[in-house]
Amino acid sequence: MQSANGGRQTLLEVEHLTMRFGGLVAVNDVTFAAADREISAIIGPNGAGKTTVFNCLTGFYKPTVGRMSLHARHGDFLLEQMDGFRIGQRARVARTFQNIRLFPRMSVLENLIVAQHNELMRASLYTVIGLFNLPRYSRAEKKAVELARYWLDRIRLTDRADWEAGNLPYGAQRRLEIARAMCTKPVLLCLDEPAAGLNPRESAELNELLIDIRDKEKIAILLIEHDMSVVMGISDHIVVLDYGRKIADGDPESIRNDPNVIRAYLGEEEDEELPPQVAADLAQGS
Amino acid sequence: MVARAEALAKPLVIPTLLKQSIGAALIALVLTSLIVGIKTVDTNEALSFTTRFPSVAWASIGVGLAYLGFGLVRSGMPLAGLIASLAVGVAQASVLLWGGPAKELYLPFEDPVVNWVVVLVAGVIAIRAALALRRGDGTGAAPAGTALGDRIARKFNQASRLLAPLLIAFAITMPFLPFADRRFVDVATLVSTYVMLGWGLNIVVGLAGLLDLGYVAFYAVGAYSYSMFATYLGLSFWLCLPLAGMIAASFGVLLGFPVLRLRGDYLAIVTLGFGEMVRLILINWWWFTGGPNGINNVPRPSFFGIPFERNPPEGTWSFHKLFGIEYSSNHRVVFLYYLILGLALLTCLFSYRIRRLPIGRAWEALREDETACRALGINPTNTKLTAFAIGAMFGGFAGSFFATRQGFVSPESFTFLESAVILAIVVLGGMGSQVGVALAAIVLIGVPEFFRELAGYRMLAFGIGMVLIMIWRPRGLLAVRDPTIRLHPRGGPEPEPAKP
Numbered sequence: 001m002q003s004a005n006g007g008r009q010t011l012l013e014v015e016h017l018t019m020r021f022g023g024l025v026a027v028n029d030v031t032f033a034a035a036d037r038e039i040s041a042i043i044g045p046n047g048a049g050k051t052t053v054f055n056c057l058t059g060f061y062k063p064t065v066g067r068m069s070l071h072a073r074h075g076d077f078l079l080e081q082m083d084g085f086r087i088g089q090r091a092r093v094a095r096t097f098q099n100i101r102l103f104p105r106m107s108v109l110e111n112l113i114v115a116q117h118n119e120l121m122r123a124s125l126y127t128v129i130g131l132f133n134l135p136r137y138s139r140a141e142k143k144a145v146e147l148a149r150y151w152l153d154r155i156r157l158t159d160r161a162d163w164e165a166g167n168l169p170y171g172a173q174r175r176l177e178i179a180r181a182m183c184t185k186p187v188l189l190c191l192d193e194p195a196a197g198l199n200p201r202e203s204a205e206l207n208e209l210l211i212d213i214r215d216k217e218k219i220a221i222l223l224i225e226h227d228m229s230v231v232m233g234i235s236d237h238i239v240v241l242d243y244g245r246k247i248a249d250g251d252p253e254s255i256r257n258d259p260n261v262i263r264a265y266l267g268e269e270e271d272e273e274l275p276p277q278v279a280a281d282l283a284q285g286s
Numbered sequence: 287m288v289a290r291a292e293a294l295a296k297p298l299v300i301p302t303l304l305k306q307s308i309g310a311a312l313i314a315l316v317l318t319s320l321i322v323g324i325k326t327v328d329t330n331e332a333l334s335f336t337t338r339f340p341s342v343a344w345a346s347i348g349v350g351l352a353y354l355g356f357g358l359v360r361s362g363m364p365l366a367g368l369i370a371s372l373a374v375g376v377a378q379a380s381v382l383l384w385g386g387p388a389k390e391l392y393l394p395f396e397d398p399v400v401n402w403v404v405v406l407v408a409g410v411i412a413i414r415a416a417l418a419l420r421r422g423d424g425t426g427a428a429p430a431g432t433a434l435g436d437r438i439a440r441k442f443n444q445a446s447r448l449l450a451p452l453l454i455a456f457a458i459t460m461p462f463l464p465f466a467d468r469r470f471v472d473v474a475t476l477v478s479t480y481v482m483l484g485w486g487l488n489i490v491v492g493l494a495g496l497l498d499l500g501y502v503a504f505y506a507v508g509a510y511s512y513s514m515f516a517t518y519l520g521l522s523f524w525l526c527l528p529l530a531g532m533i534a535a536s537f538g539v540l541l542g543f544p545v546l547r548l549r550g551d552y553l554a555i556v557t558l559g560f561g562e563m564v565r566l567i568l569i570n571w572w573w574f575t576g577g578p579n580g581i582n583n584v585p586r587p588s589f590f591g592i593p594f595e596r597n598p599p600e601g602t603w604s605f606h607k608l609f610g611i612e613y614s615s616n617h618r619v620v621f622l623y624y625l626i627l628g629l630a631l632l633t634c635l636f637s638y639r640i641r642r643l644p645i646g647r648a649w650e651a652l653r654e655d656e657t658a659c660r661a662l663g664i665n666p667t668n669t670k671l672t673a674f675a676i677g678a679m680f681g682g683f684a685g686s687f688f689a690t691r692q693g694f695v696s697p698e699s700f701t702f703l704e705s706a707v708i709l710a711i712v713v714l715g716g717m718g719s720q721v722g723v724a725l726a727a728i729v730l731i732g733v734p735e736f737f738r739e740l741a742g743y744r745m746l747a748f749g750i751g752m753v754l755i756m757i758w759r760p761r762g763l764l765a766v767r768d769p770t771i772r773l774h775p776r777g778g779p780e781p782e783p784a785k786p
Contacts, residue, residue, distance in 0.1 A: 089665070097657070102654075106650055106651065109772070109773050110771060113644075120643075121644045162769055
C-alpha cells in the first residue's frame with residue numbers, strides 16, 4: 001500500500017465517509033488517506049465538517065456511511081466498528097480537543113499518568129495486586145513516571161509537574177494536552193486546532209514540537225488547523241474540505257495554487273484581488 | 287489620595303448607610319411579621335394563636351443595627367462600629383448573665399438562645415471592626431474569603447499528616463480512658479459508623495464525582511442481608527460480612543447500569559428514587575423481609591464465636607470466662623466499638639490506597655472530564671460501575687454492623703434523611719478528604735448527641751452551617767487536593783493556589 005507522495009506506507013484510509021445529523025449532511029462522501037510518519041492537515045472554512053471527521057475517527061460519532069481503516073504496526077483496525085474508548089485503547093489513536101480538555105484539578109504529572117491507565121491497570125492486575133503495592137506494580141508505576149518525565153522535559157513543564165493542570169497558562173495547557181495524548185503511545189495523533197489561541201512565538205514552538213514528534217517518535221499526525229503558518233509550514237499532505245465535501249488533496253504547494261481552494265476561501269470571483277490579510281497568510285507558509 | 291477620597295465620601299456615606307439599614311430593617315419586618323409575630327397556641331378547645339409583636343420589632347431593629355454595624359466597618363469607620371457593637375454586645379451579655387430583675391425589662395426575646403445570638407452577632411461585628419482597625423486600611427473587608435479559607439485548609443491538610451495518627455491513636459485507646467463511660471463509647475460507635483459510611487460514599491461522590499442521594503439503599507441491603515443470613519441460615523458474623531458486602535456491591539452495579547449516561551441533577555434524582563425504591567420494597571415484600579415489622583432477634587455479635595454472656599450454658603465458653611475477668615455488660619459495647627473502628631479504618635486504608643492506583647486516578651479523571659477519559663482509552667462504563675460497586679460494598683459492611691449492633695432492622699432506619707446526613711458529612715468534610723470526613727461526622731453526629739437539650743435548634747444550626755459553607759467553602763471545609771503522586775518532593779516549587 002503506497003501513498004501517492006513520498007512512497008510511505010498508508011496508515012489511515014478513510015473511504016466514503018458520510019455523517020448525517022437529521023437532514024444536515026455534515027460530511028459528504030469524503031475519501032482520503034494519511035501516510036505513516038507524515039503530518040497531514042485537514043483545512044477548510046468554518047463549518048466545513050473538519051471536526052466531524054475527527055469525531056468519527058476517534059469514535060465520538062458513529063459515521064452514517066463509510067469505512068475508516070487503520071493499518072498500524074500492531075495490527076489492522078476498522079475504526080467505525082469500534083467503541084469510542086477502544087479506539088484509544090486498542091487502535092492507539094490519540095486526540096486533543098479544540099477547547100482544551102485537561103483534568104484541571106489533577107496535577108500535571110497525574111494528567112500524564114492517567115493517560116497510561118490501561119498499561120498500569122494491567123500491571124496492577126486490575127487493582128488486585130496494586131492494593132498490596134507489590135513490586136510488579138511499583139516497577140510499572142516508576143516506568144510510567146519516567147515516560148511522563150520524558151514528555152515533561154520535552155514540553156518544558158518539568159518544574160511545574162506538581163501544579164494543578166488548570167492553573168497553567170493557556171499555551172502550557174495546549175502543550176500538556178499534546179503530551180498527554182503522546183503518553184498513550186499512539187500510532188496516530190489527531191490534533192484539533194492545536195495552534196488556536198497561541199501567540200506567534202508559541203505557534204512556532206508548536207511547529208517544532210510536531211515535527212519533532214513525527215521524526216523522533218515515528219508516528220503519523222493528523223491535524224485540523226486555521227493558522228496557515230502552521231499548516232503550510234509543517235504539513236506533508238493537505239486535505240481541503242468545504243461544505244462537507246473534499247475539494248482538494250495534495251502537498252502544500254499544489255494546495256496553494258489550487259483554484260478550487262482559492263474559490264472556497266475567497267468566493268467565486270477569481271479575478272478579484274486577494275484581501276491583503278489572506279495573501280499574507282498564504283505567503284507566510286512558503 | 288485614599289484619605290482625600292474618604293474625606294469627600296464620608297458625608298455621603300452616613301445617609302446612604304442609614305437608608306440601607308432602614309431598608310434591611312423593613313425587609314426583616316416583612317419577613318418576621320408572620321413567621322415570628324404569630325405563634326400558634328394549643329388551647330383546650332382548638333388551635334388558636336397569640337402575637338409576639340415586640341419580638342418582631344426587636345428583630346427588625348436588630349437586623350437594621352447589624353446591617354449598620356457591618357456597613358460602618360466596611361465603609362471606613364471601624365471605630366464607630368467597634369464601640370457600638372461592643373456596647374450592645376456587652377450590655378446584652380451582662381443582662382443575660384447577671385441581670386436578675388432587669389431580665390424582664392431589657393431582654394428583647396423570650397428565648398435565651400436567641401438572646402445569645404444577638405450577643406454573638408455583636409461580637410462578630412466587633413471582631414471585624416477590631417481587625418480592620420488593626421490593619422489600619424479602614425475598609426475591614428475580609429481578605430478574599432476563599433483564599434484565606436484555602437490557606438487554612440492547606441495548613442490543616444499538612445497538619446493532618448500528624449493529626450491523623452493522633453486521632454487513630456486516640457480512637458484506639460479511647461475505651462480505656464477514664465472519661466469514657468458507656469454512653470461515650472456508644473456515641474463513639476455511632477460516630478464511627480457514620481465515618482465509615484462517609485468514607486464509603488466519598489469513593490462515589492468525592493472521587494468519582496457521581497452524586498448519589500440513595501446511598502442508604504446499600505446500607506439497608508447490607509443490614510438486611512446480614513439479618514437474613516444470620517437469622518434464617520445461622521451463619522456467623524464473619525461469614526455474613528463479606529456476603530453482605532458482595533450483595534450490596536451487586537446492588538451498586540444494578541443501580542449503576544441505568545444511570546451510566548446520567549450526570550449531575552439527573553443522576554441525583556435517579557439515585558434518590560433508587561433509595562426510596564429499596565425502602566418501599568423492604569416495607570411491602572412482607573413475607574420475605576418482615577415488612578414494617580422488620581427482622582427481630584438478629585444474632586448479637588460474638589468474640590470470634592465466643593459469646594458475651596453472663597451465664598453461658600454448661601460446657602461452653604463466654605468472653606469473661608475466657609479472659610478470666612469479671613463479667614461486665616460493657617465488654618460487648620467496647621467490642622462493637624472496636625469492630626466498627628476496624629471496619630472504618632479498613633475503609634480508610636482502602637480509599638487511601640486506591641486513590642494512588644490507576645482505577646482511583648481514573649475515577650478522579652472521570653469526575654473532571656469524561657470525554658477526555660474516553661479519548662485516552664479509559665473504559666467509562668467499567669470505571670463508573672466499579673466506583674458504584676465499591677462504594678456500595680462499604681455501605682453494605684456498615685449495614686451489617688448496624689444490624690448486629692441493633693439486633694433489629696426495620697425499613698424505618700433507612701429513610702432518605704440518612705442518605706442526606708451521610709452526603710452532608712461528605713460535602714461538609716470536603717470531597718476527597720479523609721480527615722475532613724471524620725471531623726464532619728464528629729461534628730454532625732457526635733456533637734448533637736451531647737447537646738440533646740438543644741435538639742430543637744439542631745436542624746436550624748445544621749441549615750445555617752450548610753448555607754455558610756456553600757458561601758465560603760463550596761467544595762467543603764478541607765477540600766484541598768494533594769496530588770496522588772509527585773515528581774518533586776514536597777517543599778519544591780510550590781503548587782499555585784487554586785483559582786477562586
